[in-house]
Amino acid sequence: DGGITQSPKYLFRKEGQNVTLSCEQNLNHDAMYWYRQDPGQGLRLIYYSQIVNDFQKGDIAEGYSVSREKKESFPLTVTSAQKNPTAFYLCASSMPRVGDEAFFGQGTRLTVV
Amino acid sequence: KNEVEQSPQNLTAQEGEFITINCSYSVGISALHWLQQHPGGGIVSLFMLSSGKKKHGRLIATINIQEKHSSLHITASHPRDSAVYICAVRGGGADGLTFGKGTHLIIQP
Numbered sequence: 001d002g003g004i005t006q007s008p009k010y011l012f013r014k015e016g017q018n019v020t021l022s023c024e025q026n027l028n029h030d031a032m033y034w035y036r037q038d039p040g041q042g043l044r045l046i047y048y049s050q051i052v053n054d055f056q057k058g059d060i061a062e063g064y065s066v067s068r069e070k071k072e073s074f075p076l077t078v079t080s081a082q083k084n085p086t087a088f089y090l091c092a093s094s095m096p097r098v099g100d101e102a103f104f105g106q107g108t109r110l111t112v113v
Numbered sequence: 114k115n116e117v118e119q120s121p122q123n124l125t126a127q128e129g130e131f132i133t134i135n136c137s138y139s140v141g142i143s144a145l146h147w148l149q150q151h152p153g154g155g156i157v158s159l160f161m162l163s164s165g166k167k168k169h170g171r172l173i174a175t176i177n178i179q180e181k182h183s184s185l186h187i188t189a190s191h192p193r194d195s196a197v198y199i200c201a202v203r204g205g206g207a208d209g210l211t212f213g214k215g216t217h218l219i220i221q222p
Binding site: 033035040041042043044045048056058088092101103104105106107109 | 117146148153154155156157158161199201203208209210211212213214215
């Protein structure tokens with residue numbers, strides 16, 4: 001079955017450590033996205049990529065980094081520069097054409113202690 | 114930048130009631146999504162609309178492009194419908210979705 005896989009579902013890290021969240025899709029989608037969700041707020045765009053080896057900052061990119069070396073994979077690194085990293089992180093993918101449906105992973109809940 | 118407003122923020126209803134959740138946006142869009150998020154956090158896409166109306170089981174979604182407004186209806190609501198329902202809109206490009214804050218729905222038996 002085609003879909004998006006995020007791992008792990010829950011992640012705990014000590015303050016000051018970098019951590020990488022995995023996102024893999026087998027839908028052959030060109031575009032992939034990372035969003036962050038905080039309590040009481042809508043999901044906000046961190047980074048997106050429309051094609052391999054290219055990506056753009058979203059609304060809240062500070063303290064995060066990404067790579068897109070393969071079409072199927074779009075890992076997100078939460079660096080020690082991110083001041084409030086504890087949040088729910090959601091990966092999505094779609095074809096970039098207008099009207100194409102977006103597909104979502106199950107999310108990773110990151111807790112930094 | 115598009116602003117997406119959902120109402121109500123919280124809704125508690127009795128099993129069997131007809132539920133309506135509203136979504137308004139400020140700028141023209143290419144598509145609107147209705148999503149469902151359960152307590153574990155995973156998000157499921159319910160509908161994608163660019164015009165008119167779609168129905169899937171007990172769920173109905175409508176959109177009025179001129180008024181920049183969409184509604185999600187649940188008929189014969191059931192406790193398993195309890196979840197957060199999120200409206201998200203897409204502009205003309207591939208720069209992702211803009212999300213509403215969600216409506217937290219609780220259906221009591």
